[in-house]
Amino acid sequence: MEDCIFCRIVARVTQASIVYSDEKALAFMDIQPVNTGHVLVIPTHHASRLAELDEETGAQMFRVAMWVAESLSLSRVKCEGVNLHLADGEAAGQEVMHVHLHIIPRFTGDGFGIRFGHHNRLKPDKKELDKVALDIRKSMS
Secondary structure (H helix, E strand, O other): OOOOHHHHHHOOOOOOOEEEEOOOEEEEEOOOOOOOOOEEEEEOOOOOOHHHOOHHHHHHHHHHHHHHHHHHHHOOOOOOEEEEEOOOOHHHOOOOOOOOEEEEEEOOOOOOOOOOOHHHHOOOOHHHHHHHHHHHHHHOO
16 A cells, blocks of 8 residues: 555655564554654554454564563663553544554653543443443354
8 A cells, every 4th residue: 555654664665763573563663652662563464454454463463562562671761661552443543544553661750641531430330241241242253
């Protein structure tokens, strides 16, 4: 996909600071980092949504994310913990329509966080949770 910035990075047409690369996944530095050391992991073949990935590619992306997270903690990057974030679809905040997993190094006082709305403080009862779980199970293939 020549109009996809991440596909151009995979093809080495657009430059990136690469952390790791194999036949299924590529990890590189985010050019708009939340914190220093913010890395993106992408599949090497274009997929707009998570559901478009084959299971092995998705698994490899998470293996790479685990390696990067561990490496961040061993590096000189300020990193007391990490957040993994994958926005799947525009409604979830996905801006580049090529699957990408953020590995964000975190430290006390970094100012980054996830905000919850007032409705997130309400806890559904167990029957409601069971009903939704059953609906999801029925949709699994």
